[in-house]
Amino acid sequence: MQPPDGPLLSIEGVTKSFGDTTVLREISLDIRKGEFLTFLGPSGCGKTTTLRIIAGFEAPDCGRILLEGQDITGLPPYRRDVHTVFQHYALFPHYTVFNNVAFGLRIRRVPEAEIGKRVREALSLVKLSGFEERQTTQMSGGQMQRVALARALIGRPAVLLLDEPLGALDLKLRKEMQLELKTLQRRLGITFVYVTHDQEEAMTMSDRIAVFNKGVIEQLGAPAQIYERPKTSFVADFIGAANVFSARVLDAQGGRLRLRLEERVEFELLVEEPSAYPAGTIFKLAIRPERVTVRYREDEPAAPGALRLPAVLAENVYLGNASQIYLQPFGEGGKTLLAVSMDSQHRAPRAAGSPAWADIRLEDILMLEPVGQWTNAATPAETSFA
Amino acid sequence: MIGRRVSRFSALSTYVAALYAFLYLPLAVMFVFSFNDARRNVVWKGFTLSWYGRLFHDAELIGALGTSLRLALTAAAIASVLGLLASYAMARHPAFKGRQTYNALFSVPLMMPEVVMGVSLLAFFVRVRIPLDFGSLACAHALIALPYTISSIRARLLSLRDSRLEDAAMDLGATEWQAFRKITLPLAWPAIFSGALLAFTVSFEDFVTTFFIAGIGIVTMPIKVYSMMKFGVTPEINALACCLLALTMLLLAGNRLLSRDPAAR
The missing domain is CATH 2.40.50.100 (RNA polymerase II/Efflux pump adaptor protein, barrel-sandwich hybrid domain)
Incomplete structure (x- = not known):
């Protein structure tokens, strides 16, 4: 087993190509328990692919993914203790808010009484109490985002992956949600891996930032470190x-x-x-x-x-x-x-x-x-x- | 100015009226003469419903209707299941090798002349010694209807894939099968049903292929109508055609209703 202070999630030498294009070149990264880590980079830099590899939607060409010391590289998404908040929410349109949030627990055959209690807890966490019977198709972008968050958090995953979750929201709402997400993450102590192309968003929320460019991590460090001591011209130019x-x-x-x-x-x-x-x-x-x-x-x-x-x-x-x-x-x-x-x-x-x-x-x-x-x-x- | 606009307008409406007359006048004539109280379809003698009454007492006709309905249901069921499987493969694996060819092959039955289809199916069935019975005819109909079910179901599954719903379900712990059953299938259901309705219509109306491969004793509705026509176009055939027209229109309306975007409902 791993030492108690070892990394929660390790990416070891992961390479990934789609056809002739190499999108990731030997990425290695350790993610600590309880931290808010952001993958920051322009579109096409490999940050979303890395997230999808962690979630299990893509298989790396080589390299390994370790979660709590266990190799999970070959496991399908449904056998990994990570949940994802998708870019366009991916809420189930034929389910109510309650049934969307309850989905993961129902799959795991949690007793209905407990499901009810935990769904209400999760919805109050994202400030959506009373919305249980709403149809998700009638909600605003911000509300749908909260439902997606509650649905992913309710299973208490070891790692929560967030794929540009605020991308579709307007600027003001995005600012509000940034602070809310940060507060929520601190309160729950869940490890967040957050993907964004918005450097301000990354600076606001992250404990550490991994700056991606052309399939490699150019720099990894705390926001202040990345801003004050950039290692490459790409990092210096992209952040600030x-x-x-x-x-x-x-x-x-x-x-x-x-x-x-x-x-x-x-x-x-x-x-x-x-x-x-x-x-x-x-x-x-x-x-x-x-x-x-x-x-x-x-x-x-x-x-x-x-x-x-x-x-x-x-x-x-x-x-x-x-x-x-x-x-x-x-x-x-x-x-x-x-x-x-x-x-x-x-x-x-x-x-x-x-x-x-x-x-x-x-x-x-x-x-x-x-x-x-x-x-x-x-x-x-x-x-x-x- | 106004006069010119009016004359221009009336020229256009005359044209449109002529176009619609060309399209629908034959149907209207057929409809009117199905109520004609005369043996020959030449002059109007008076109104009667007796031709419709006669239809329902014609045992051979009722038999043909039964055969056609059973055939269309079977073919639609086969085409829907195959169409769902084929579409699912295309939606789940967007980048597999030979995808274009795979895709194109499914629309071949749509473009192939039906005579060719009929002849080749007949040759095939005879060569591999498959009896020309209800089963082989249903398979042939399913083949003709397959492009319709695929085009309906594929569009829906592709849009579902783009919204990453199955990914989300699997991310939350659902296996592939659970994700398919709980998420994809319920959401694709209207498209499947709409495709099945089209398939039903295609099978129900098929004449050429059926004419080639229907074995002895299998008489479908179009074949029956054709054999009745040998003795001239009687008001009875008019009445029958009107009934078939009503049925087809009902099915098409159902199809339109189901293939509407569920979000717009």
Whole structure:
């Protein structure tokens, strides 16, 4: 048997193809008991397929699924202790709310008296008391979602799988349901595995997020960790907004990297593992827009140790709660740098082309994946920029 | 302006009226002359219901009706069961190899000239020494009716599959069989019944195939009508045709009622 603190559900090296398309490439993941884990990624990234493999609707080409230490890879859906809340609810249209929720218990031949009690409990849990005899076809999307939730929860599964359950609801209702789901999950202590393409939804509810892209998990971690320390440009860009640039390592000495940003600006950066950044390699790096401070006067002091990029203002958009400032620090035709600020000085419109300075604290520069080796011929800017 | 619009309108309505007359005048004539109090269908002599009365006292005719009804019921039952199984395979396994061919093969009986069907069935039955009796005729009718039951049931099962109801049932602990029996079958029932009604109609009216393979002593309604016609079109045949028309229309209305979207009901 497994140790008591082992993972509740393990995905081990799962690969899955449909015809010629590989949708999952050796996914491995441990899910802890009682956690709210979200699979986040764009459509076609493999997150729903992973969920369907856990539920038993798809068989992996190779790899294993372990639930509480038991290999369940070959078990049919009806012999797995996991229940699913489907994207379009999948309520049985010929059953009342009561009979929908009671379905799982009836299949397991639970005595009718107990069924009645547990259905009423489950419905009160999702705030649908009194709806027992309703026809599901006469309900609103939000109500149908609650019925689907009650139907899946009533069997007290070890893991509850949720496949974009809020996708069909309007924004306001979705926000409400997000908080409600989170509260419910905490109260019941059931492990939730939640699939969504909405990064805000993932940030709101999850204990941990697995970011999927093209059939692999790019990063797994707590929401703050994923936002603050993204490992790849995909993660940095998909979760929140990010300015992604490239930087070449000039040399690395004693934990200090000398970098050349966009082949224009040289600066030094302290890193934990300098050996991971060999000289001559080009890396991607990201800067969050809200971590960029825009100055319009050069004599304004920067924070100590901050990198100051002289730039030209390209555009200034006032959004009410914040302003977006687009800067061109790398000259005409170079990449733009987006800054988001709540500072009132950005409310006033400012002429495009005015000089500006972007201050970026060095700890806000996020080193990402390598993109290639530097070759002299590829960078004519090297010589033209003095 | 208004005058032009009216004349344009009346041209259109004349055309439509002519079209409907072309379609339904023969039926109307048949209907009217079924009440004609004369042996020959040429001139109107007076109103009578005696031809209808006679129908019900014609033992041979009643016998043919009985044969046709039994045949149509059997064929509809066989075609419905086979149609359900075939459709279920298509709905449950959307991506199996040769699916297109599998699908297309079921509509072949629909496109094949009935004469070819009749001849090939006859040749087949004779070659493998299957007696030409009620059983083989019912199987032949089921074959002709199969495309109708499949098209009706398949559409419903595919839409049920897309709503993932069987997945949901199995997720909650139901085996494949339980999911089919408790979820799919009750929801597909109207489509199955509507397909069965179509199959019944197709079998009941079939003449060509039946003419080829019906053994001695098996007289269905269309065959009986054909043999009566050899002695001329009598008002009795008109009356019979009217009864058959009423029955067919009733069945088609039932089919329409059942194949409506259950959500719109």
